[in-house]
Amino acid sequence: MMSIHGHEEDIALQTRSIRDVIYEKLKEAILSEQYKAGHHLKERELAKQFGISTTPLKEALRRLEQEGLVTTSARRGTFVSSDIMNSVEEINWARSALEGVAARLAALKITDEEVGMLTETTVQMRIYTEAKNTEQLIALNGHFHKLIRTYAKNNYIFQQIEAIHSFDRSFRKKALSHEDELERGFQEHYAIYQAIVAKDADLAEKLMIGHIRRTIEFVKESKAAAKAKS
Amino acid sequence: MMSIHGHEEDIALQTRSIRDVIYEKLKEAILSEQYKAGHHLKERELAKQFGISTTPLKEALRRLEQEGLVTTSARRGTFVSSDIMNSVEEINWARSALEGVAARLAALKITDEEVGMLTETTVQMRIYTEAKNTEQLIALNGHFHKLIRTYAKNNYIFQQIEAIHSFDRSFRKKALSHEDELERGFQEHYAIYQAIVAKDADLAEKLMIGHIRRTIEFVKESKAAAKAKS
DNA sequence: ATATAATATCTGATATATCAGATATCAAAT
DNA sequence: ATTTGATATCTGATATATCAGATATTATAT
Numbered sequence A, B: 001m002m003s004i005h006g007h008e009e010d011i012a013l014q015t016r017s018i019r020d021v022i023y024e025k026l027k028e029a030i031l032s033e034q035y036k037a038g039h040h041l042k043e044r045e046l047a048k049q050f051g052i053s054t055t056p057l058k059e060a061l062r063r064l065e066q067e068g069l070v071t072t073s074a075r076r077g078t079f080v081s082s083d084i085m086n087s088v089e090e091i092n093w094a095r096s097a098l099e100g101v102a103a104r105l106a107a108l109k110i111t112d113e114e115v116g117m118l119t120e121t122t123v124q125m126r127i128y129t130e131a132k133n134t135e136q137l138i139a140l141n142g143h144f145h146k147l148i149r150t151y152a153k154n155n156y157i158f159q160q161i162e163a164i165h166s167f168d169r170s171f172r173k174k175a176l177s178h179e180d181e182l183e184r185g186f187q188e189h190y191a192i193y194q195a196i197v198a199k200d201a202d203l204a205e206k207l208m209i210g211h212i213r214r215t216i217e218f219v220k221e222s223k224a225a226a227k228a229k230s
Numbered sequence C: 001a002t003a004t005a006a007t008a009t010c011t012g013a014t015a016t017a018t019c020a021g022a023t024a025t026c027a028a029a030t
Numbered sequence D: 001a002t003t004t005g006a007t008a009t010c011t012g013a014t015a016t017a018t019c020a021g022a023t024a025t026t027a028t029a030t
Helices: A018-031 A043-050 A054-066 A084-109 A112-130 A134-151 A155-175 A179-197 A201-229 B018-031 B043-050 B054-067 B088-109 B112-130 B134-151 B155-167 B169-175 B179-197 B201-229
Strands: A070-073 A077-080 B070-073 B077-080
Touching: A018 A043, A018 A054, A018 A084, A018 A155, A043 A054, A054 A070, A054 B054, A084 A134, A084 A155, A084 A179, A084 A201, A084 B088, A084 B155, A112 A134, A112 A179, A134 A155, A134 A179, A155 A201, A155 B088, A179 A201, B018 B043, B018 B054, B043 B054, B054 B070, B054 B155, B088 B134, B088 B155, B088 B179, B088 B201, B112 B134, B112 B179, B134 B155, B134 B179, B179 B201
Parallel strands: none
Antiparallel strands: A070 A077, B070 B077
16 A cells, blocks of 8 residues: 655655745744734744744745735835735635646546556545544545646646645645535545546546635635634 | 736836846846746856845745746756746646636626726727737737736736746747637637626636637647648 | 766855834924 | 924845855876
């Protein structure tokens, strides 16, 4: 059996640069609302806190800025954007489109050997779904999507998806906490799997897009519900 | 008639930071192929050349990196993306997907005023198509697509398309050289226009994706033909 | 001549220092 | 009490210095 783990990126990443580490940390903190909307992210303060200089920190902030999670006003400061959810949603629309083409390309290009790997993963997903093992399932789902974008054999799309796929990580867990969502997620993944194996590119793309966009809606709804409660 | 120009962003930019200026300069230089694919962009050298320090330069490079225009390898260097540039086809798959969602979002969000602008552009396109004015038509086509991704009101997708868009600037011209292609192009644009105005999001996305993927095929074919001739 | 190891050099990554705009503070004037 | 303006202070923007990996070079051994 192949190894499934949530942090594939630990491997083969020789000395992750500080800016990348900090970027991840800040992003996680913002998405998990440790830093709330409007919070002032002070360069010096954070640098001191993390025990680094301001240079890599600044680079991390730049990236967050481009993704819309923070807003920087010259010589005033960098602040957590007022509407993070909007940024996340924006990025997820892009993700749905990109993972959609990836599924199409995978359907067009997948080899017999790769079908085997994808099948194996799907079998595992069924088992863990029935066992309601959410933890393992999250890892497997991630693996499933990664296999597909790998088999698409399109480097640009692969990189682009890699850059943004983590944006719903904090929500994914929440989404899978509902039992019916667990089952539904598997059904969708299985349908995508079938379409790719059948080399039905149109269907594969359509299903993948629908799958991701539905999760966007799901996240939006649960957020709205959380907001209404407070 | 409305004015068509590429630099609306000149207005209202108080004290543009050095990093922004440098970012634009580098981007322009890459797109105009002053810096060819694979070219090594050396931080110190460029900083000296521009008469600035490496800090803002580094920030500009980071941004270009995220957009995929350059690739940075730790402690080796930053290079103008070559593998990506080479496979215009790879990148265009992404473009079709992203412009597709953009069309969907535009259909969902477009306002009456924006419909007016889009209509005006479409009218112009018809006129220039009938007049077989290829030069103007290229500009208008670009404008048409830009309006749509603007009306999508999704900053992330907008940026991503703009970045991709810049890659195939050179070869787009080729696609419109054939007369029947001219006419066909207009028909497709018009259909997309109608779908958006009718707020038929599904159709708008589908048509846009089809439109772009067909031009990918068209360019591939003419490329192959040109190769066979040589 | 080729392979290999020592080393010099180039380059990005990071740290630190300085500059300048923006805001806050507070005193003087009305 | 309110306004105004001088000034102190905070903060991001930029510049410069240092660190460390990667590559090229050269010398040495076989």
